[in-house]
């Protein structure tokens with residue numbers, strides 16, 4: 001055996017370090033009720049550390065996140081238990097940390113804490129987090145999560161990428177979500193937000209002239225803006241006056257660089273774009289008009305009045321003097337995107353191992369609104385699906401009750417979902433937990449198995465959208481519309497992926513005693529505290 005010289009051995013270790021060194025990154029989330037006024041209207045909210053959006057999480061791709069959630073909620077007009085979903089993280093072997101209530105965990109009771117332990121396993125990109133209990137995130141529990149990659153293949157395209165280049169877009173409501181939800185579920189239109197916000201700042205009709213959010217740039221630098229739609233309902237059409245945007249990442253997946261003037265971004269989607277600050281020194285409009293059905297139901301809302309300011313260093317401390325409301329010329333079409341690494345849908349153009357048709361629609365029966373998939377309105381089970389798989393040996397579809405609408409997937413199968421139905425005028429952002437998927441057919445696009453876009457939220461309107469993924473990540477994964485009101489009305493299914501492989505073998509679930517305790521504590525709560 002060849003003996004390495006000591007200096008070469010050291011070099012070899014140093015070379016390997018970036019890919020193997022797991023650093024523990026700790027965050028403390030106090031979930032509190034506090035009054036805030038993102039658009040000038042003060043209301044009680046459900047907040048992470050008192051802020052909206054909540055504390056920004058930043059980590060490197062091989063880190064292990066430890067996020068301690070201390071539930072200090074006490075306001076009876078909003079949900080007092082909580083869970084948090086870390087949107088886009090694959091959670092390999094840690095489905096228990098994924099967050100959706102009654103799919104992977106019981107909620108965290110008020111007065112209790114739970115630490116989410118999440119190894120990132122090399123995953124990087126732009127993510128976010130939000131409550132996944134009922135419609136609680138509407139009340140404020142949402143924020144950005146960024147995982148940096150020191151070996152990012154697009155690293156040479158930008159100079160700045162930090163907390164100041166994260167741009168969140170969010171709808172905002174003046175009233176607590178539970179009351180809005182009750183009215184909606186009685187057969188009415190979706191609750192309409194009162195304002196749209198950029199980085200937590202917005203304006204409503206008749207409200208105060210809140211100083212707009214500002215993004216500072218310096219001439220000659222290139223910025224990686226991480227644009228995140230943390231809305232409960234609304235999409236946005238995002239653009240920046242006088243600048244093109246080069247898309248390099250979509251929902252945590254690197255894509256072939258694609259330059260556009262703007263893009264539509266639906267609830268829960270993310271885009272990283274590079275902006276070159278190469279224009280004359282002044283202020284420019286950042287525009288994000290909202291796109292949502294029935295917006296005229298709420299006269300507080302001006303869908304166009306969602307602006308921030310791109311401020312060049314040296315420009316006056318003021319809003320731009322140019323017209324604000326200008327349309328986008330070269331708008332992104334999703335099907336034009338191509339995944340950068342390992343392009344191609346799983347299984348290529350060969351038939352998938354499993355094809356599932358998902359036909360969704362809306363109905364109102366006896367003043368009760370339902371959104372259904374294949375005629376079934378999803379309803380949460382009493383015990384989390386994950387607990388039933390791990391502790392009660394649930395393995396085949398008949399183990400699950402009908403309203404749980406749970407399909408079992410075989411380990412490593414290529415799964416093709418064909419999503420279609422009656423969109424009812426909406427574009428429904430369908431999100432799959434535990435995976436990114438290839439979009440074999442995007443809304444209005446051609447079929448493409450060779451180099452399609454890959455992401456974890458896809459908009460579905462009136463036409464059939466086809467997505468594919470490989471069932472290589474055991475776990476019960478939620479697939480649902482990310483219009484939170486539609487999810488609450490039942491627009492969801494669960495895929496119980498590889499139950500046997502989740503119980504035993506190299507991809508088996510890591511079970512934490514404190515995760516098991518969550519259900520014992522929660523089930524003992526009076527209904528008002530659940």
Ligand SMILES: [Cu+2]
Pocket residue numbers: 426427428429481482483486487491
């Ligand atoms: Cu929907």
